[in-house]
Amino acid sequence: MALHPQAGRPHGHHRDGSEPQAEATAQDAGRPDVCPIPGLGSQAARRPRRSVGTTSSPRVPRPGALMPATRSRTRFIHCRGQPPRTHVNSKRPKRSRIRRCHTRVSGWTHEKPMGSSVEEGLRPELSRLDQDADLLEEETARPPMTSLEGLFLEGDKQPNPGQGPFFYIGGTNGASIISSYCESKGWQRTQDSHCEDYKLKWCEIKCRDNYCSFREGQQLLFQLPNNKLLTTKIGLLSALREHGRTLSKARLLPSTQAKVLKMDEFFPETYRLDIRDERQAFFTLFDETQIWICKPTASNQGKGIFLIRSHEEVAALQAKTQSIEDDPIYRKMPFRAPQARVVQRYIQNPLLLDGKKFDVRSYLLIACAMPYMVFFGHGYARLTLSLYDPHSSDLSGHLTNQFMQKKSPLYMVLKESTVWSMEHLNRYINDKFRKTKGLPRDWVFTTFTKRMQQIMAHCFLAVKSKLECKLGYFDLIGCDFLIDENFKVWLLEMNSNPALHTNCEVLKEVIPGVVMETLDLALETCQKSLHSQKMLPLLSQRRFVLLYNGETTDLWPRMGGSRPFARLPPPPPPRPTCEFASSALSSPRATTDRTGARKLVHSRDACTCSFRKSRLPDSSGGFRAESEPSLCSGSPESSRDTAGEPSLGPSEEEREEEQRSASHRGS
Numbered sequence: 001m002a003l004h005p006q007a008g009r010p011h012g013h014h015r016d017g018s019e020p021q022a023e024a025t026a027q028d029a030g031r032p033d034v035c036p037i038p039g040l041g042s043q044a045a046r047r048p049r050r051s052v053g054t055t056s057s058p059r060v061p062r063p064g065a066l067m068p069a070t071r072s073r074t075r076f077i078h079c080r081g082q083p084p085r086t087h088v089n090s091k092r093p094k095r096s097r098i099r100r101c102h103t104r105v106s107g108w109t110h111e112k113p114m115g116s117s118v119e120e121g122l123r124p125e126l127s128r129l130d131q132d133a134d135l136l137e138e139e140t141a142r143p144p145m146t147s148l149e150g151l152f153l154e155g156d157k158q159p160n161p162g163q164g165p166f167f168y169i170g171g172t173n174g175a176s177i178i179s180s181y182c183e184s185k186g187w188q189r190t191q192d193s194h195c196e197d198y199k200l201k202w203c204e205i206k207c208r209d210n211y212c213s214f215r216e217g218q219q220l221l222f223q224l225p226n227n228k229l230l231t232t233k234i235g236l237l238s239a240l241r242e243h244g245r246t247l248s249k250a251r252l253l254p255s256t257q258a259k260v261l262k263m264d265e266f267f268p269e270t271y272r273l274d275i276r277d278e279r280q281a282f283f284t285l286f287d288e289t290q291i292w293i294c295k296p297t298a299s300n301q302g303k304g305i306f307l308i309r310s311h312e313e314v315a316a317l318q319a320k321t322q323s324i325e326d327d328p329i330y331r332k333m334p335f336r337a338p339q340a341r342v343v344q345r346y347i348q349n350p351l352l353l354d355g356k357k358f359d360v361r362s363y364l365l366i367a368c369a370m371p372y373m374v375f376f377g378h379g380y381a382r383l384t385l386s387l388y389d390p391h392s393s394d395l396s397g398h399l400t401n402q403f404m405q406k407k408s409p410l411y412m413v414l415k416e417s418t419v420w421s422m423e424h425l426n427r428y429i430n431d432k433f434r435k436t437k438g439l440p441r442d443w444v445f446t447t448f449t450k451r452m453q454q455i456m457a458h459c460f461l462a463v464k465s466k467l468e469c470k471l472g473y474f475d476l477i478g479c480d481f482l483i484d485e486n487f488k489v490w491l492l493e494m495n496s497n498p499a500l501h502t503n504c505e506v507l508k509e510v511i512p513g514v515v516m517e518t519l520d521l522a523l524e525t526c527q528k529s530l531h532s533q534k535m536l537p538l539l540s541q542r543r544f545v546l547l548y549n550g551e552t553t554d555l556w557p558r559m560g561g562s563r564p565f566a567r568l569p570p571p572p573p574p575r576p577t578c579e580f581a582s583s584a585l586s587s588p589r590a591t592t593d594r595t596g597a598r599k600l601v602h603s604r605d606a607c608t609c610s611f612r613k614s615r616l617p618d619s620s621g622g623f624r625a626e627s628e629p630s631l632c633s634g635s636p637e638s639s640r641d642t643a644g645e646p647s648l649g650p651s652e653e654e655r656e657e658e659q660r661s662a663s664h665r666g667s
């Protein structure tokens with residue numbers, strides 16, 4: 001068997017996300033390359049949590065001034081100690097004036113640090129009490145927040161043409177929606193990708209400079225710098241394995257009896273081909289009764305994917321991987337080697353919709369990284385054009401990606417049938433399977449939704465301590481689920497920069513809402529964090545469901561003995577919250593959170609230094625990310641980096657590769 005033509009081609013990491021778009025509108029063109037000041041308002045400028053370790057460009061507000069050609073480029077500085085303050089950041093952050101009174105109530109036996117807890121061991125009802133009590137407590141302590149406009153437009157009430165506030169969109173994925181959203185707020189689009197005085201930057205491609213020059217607390221930046229921990233095949237696999245090990249150790253403790261998700265219950269059996277022992281294990285276990293699917297770790301749109309069904313195909317794969325490993329050129333320059341791959345057990349019995357295979361795209365939104373505010377969002381179902389035949393060698397019946405379907409000449413005529421809304425899917429399953437399979441009514445919006453949320457929360461927790469977080473980073477991650485004919489739910493993968501195109505009616509319905517609520521939630525949570533305000537209730541929360549509220553959990557274990565306290569419960573907040581916000585809602589709120597937040601900030605800040613990772617060939621000819629010690633390594637989870645796990649920041653090669661492939665992203 002010859003490998004798929006893509007297989008031998010070097011791939012950069014991070015070909016994530018979306019499809020080629022032509023969404024940027026004419027109105028976006030021809031904007032001046034001006035880039036004077038703004039931030040998130042005067043408060044934002046005054047109250048940074050900390051500055052970033054960069055040299056900052058001059059931030060003088062010269063109305064209408066063109067960006068100088070010899071603008072000061074941000075140089076990447078590996079920060080170790082306290083980073084230098086930019087002049088905007090020169091003031092000491094003010095402490096919150098909110099007086100928080102702490103009244104310890106005995107009997108809170110669940111007070112244990114999140115990091116060591118078993119995830120489902122968290123108790124929603126307890127945290128609800130605590131949150132609600134906080135609502136009561138703070139109502140009189142701070143002015144009520146009446147509207148989002150008041151919150152978001154602070155300091156930007158009279159936008160002047162050419163003076164910002166500015167936003168920058170890199171690429172075309174969702175550009176027209178993002179652009180309309182920002183313009184409706186009175187912000188102005190800049191075409192200068194190096195503009196450092198932006199309020200919002202939404203780029204398809206992660207670029208190191210963006211993270212170096214990022215001004216925490218003053219700006220919003222789309223994508224967490226090391227989201228590849230979730231959004232590459234190997235990243236996700238490694239994270240889930242490691243998390244599984246951590247949880248199984250925790251389960252051995254008598255105090256943690258809670259039921260936890262097991263990886264093999266939702267993630268198809270997967271092996272890394274870049275690790276010799278793993279691929280040997282696969283080659284040994286393979287038999288022709290099973291089908292396997294081979295995928296490059298960081299591609300999308302089904303690129304480079306092929307199925308493995310016979311011993312001949314396995315032998316070809318074996319020979320190919322061996323030749324790569326033995327190749328002296330790749331030994332010398334491992335970054336030139338073809339992209340690492342995984343093989344995954346192929347789900348041969350997918351649930352079919354009118355005979356066609358489908359998968360479901362849902363969203364994991366990290367609206368705020370400091371503290372974490374993480375949400376679930378519904379997306380849509382993606383169907384193949386042709387009927388499913390497990391024995392067919394035509395990949396377009398096996399791969400449900402829109403990109404694969406678009407290759408068919410029938411696509412233009414039948415494209416509307418390839419994307420179903422969740423309501424459509426729900427109706428179909430009610431009609432066709434509810435009785436025959438004994439499903440609950442509205443299985444899609446009950447059992448299935450709950451399961452997706454549970455899986456997403458699990459994945460998030462798996463990487464939570466390793467993600468690089470700053471106030472203002474946010475991320476929207478596309479999660480692909482497959483349902484088999486037994487109604488078992490499988491997570492196939494997670495995608496950075498998910499496709500936001502709107503070329504079908506259903507997508508026109510779904511995508512703008514997803515993007516706008518993402519932006520709303522990112523803004524609201526960022527502002528609230530900045531102003532030391534309580535996160536809940538979230539005024540801009542509409543369809544997204546809260547999965548994880550770090551405000552209530554992440555900070556309090558770091559309080560060094562100052563524990564949170566229970567108060568009387570007022571009515572619960574009306575916004576949707578998932579019951580797996582377990583962690584979210586289960587742990588008491590850190591009432592002295594600002595101090596804790598700073599501790600957390602510094603701890604996480606150290607993670608930034610782990611950008612400094614080098615990619616070395618590992619014993620199996622793949623890549624090994626060599627971590628330098630950082631404060632993060634103090635945490636049990638982060639101290640055990642799995643061999644070969646993707647490095648935290650993109651290497652130069654990756655970045656170049658990302659740039660080259662920018663127009664071929666996602667599906």
Ligand SMILES: Nc1ncnc2c1ncn2[C@@H]1O[C@H](COP(=O)(O)OP(=O)(O)OP(=O)(O)O)[C@@H](O)[C@H]1O
Pocket residue numbers: 017268293295299300301302303305344345346347348358359398399400401403480482492493495666667
């Ligand atoms: N284990 C599996 N069993 C059955 N089908 C699978 C499996 N893995 C992937 N597929 C099918 O192949 C398609 C592509 O796989 P996957 O999403 O992992 O690759 P990708 O290249 O990252 O695609 P994209 O990012 O565009 O969704 C899936 O949408 C699904 O239809």
Ligand SMILES: [Mg+2]
Pocket residue numbers: 017299300301493494495
């Ligand atoms: Mg993908």
Ligand SMILES: [Mg+2]
Pocket residue numbers: 480492493
């Ligand atoms: Mg996919």
